Amino acid sequence: GENVEQHPSTLSVQEGDSAVIKCTYSDSASNYFPWYKQELGKRPQLIIDIRSNVGEKKDQRIAVTLNKTAKHFSLHITETQPEDSAVYFCAACPHNAGGTSYGKLTFGQGTILTVHP
Amino acid sequence: DSGVTQTPKHLITATGQRVTLRCSPRSGDLSVYWYQQSLDQGLQFLIQYYNGEERAKGNILERFSAQQFPDLHSELNLSSLELGDSALYFCASSVARVDNEQFFGPGTRLTVL
Numbered sequence: 001g002e003n004v005e006q007h008p009s010t011l012s013v014q015e016g017d018s019a020v021i022k023c024t025y026s027d028s029a030s031n032y033f034p035w036y037k038q039e040l041g042k043r044p045q046l047i048i049d050i051r052s053n054v055g056e057k058k059d060q061r062i063a064v065t066l067n068k069t070a071k072h073f074s075l076h077i078t079e080t081q082p083e084d085s086a087v088y089f090c091a092a093c094p095h096n097a098g099g100t101s102y103g104k105l106t107f108g109q110g111t112i113l114t115v116h117p
Numbered sequence: 118d119s120g121v122t123q124t125p126k127h128l129i130t131a132t133g134q135r136v137t138l139r140c141s142p143r144s145g146d147l148s149v150y151w152y153q154q155s156l157d158q159g160l161q162f163l164i165q166y167y168n169g170e171e172r173a174k175g176n177i178l179e180r181f182s183a184q185q186f187p188d189l190h191s192e193l194n195l196s197s198l199e200l201g202d203s204a205l206y207f208c209a210s211s212v213a214r215v216d217n218e219q220f221f222g223p224g225t226r227l228t229v230l
Contacts, residue, residue: 043119045221046221093217
């Protein structure tokens with residue numbers, strides 16, 4: 001099955017700096033890669049996602065890049081703010097042999113991002 | 118608010134007991150997913166239902182079972198509970214056609230004493 005590795009496990013930055021979180025996946029048939037933000041005691045919240053037919057996607061201060069050849073994808077947060085502090089999870093969604101995704105997300109272990117004011 | 122609801126919010130029970138967790142998906146979503154989140158295992162996929170039928174299964178224990186009802190709400194049943202079953206249980210829903218976006222509910226925190 002799919003295996004997703006996420007680095008770093010913790011990341012500490014100063015307000016205004018950029019933050020980058022990287023993930024690698026094992027199943028070359030995976031085609032959907034979401035990122036979730038989870039604040040303490042709250043639900044994972046979808047913040048951005050990318051599909052395999054796209055190399056990069058941006059939404060204001062957040063961007064995600066995907067390298068299908070190398071099987072890795074990254075989350076980039078620019079101009080970080082204290083409210084960006086949370087745990088961030090990447091995930092990969094594999095296809096089955098028939099080409100229909102079951103929607104079964106395999107998550108990375110998470111990155112604890114701390115933004116210092 | 119994602120539109121996905123889960124009850125109860127907290128559940129405290131004893132080893133050997135059985136509990137039922139309930140989830141209502143967003144309006145219009147046909148797919149429901151259950152995930153377990155614990156400190157040592159992270160976020161783990163348990164099972165998916167689509168329009169009443171089981172569609173995918175993860176590392177779900179035999180002591181756990183789920184179902185999706187005609188009104189699309191889902192229940193996760195956990196039996197013969199062990200201390201290690203203590204975790205946050207999340208339900209997520211999606212339209213599950215070409216969309217894969219999954220929206221999570223607030224979770225049920227299960228504590229087994």
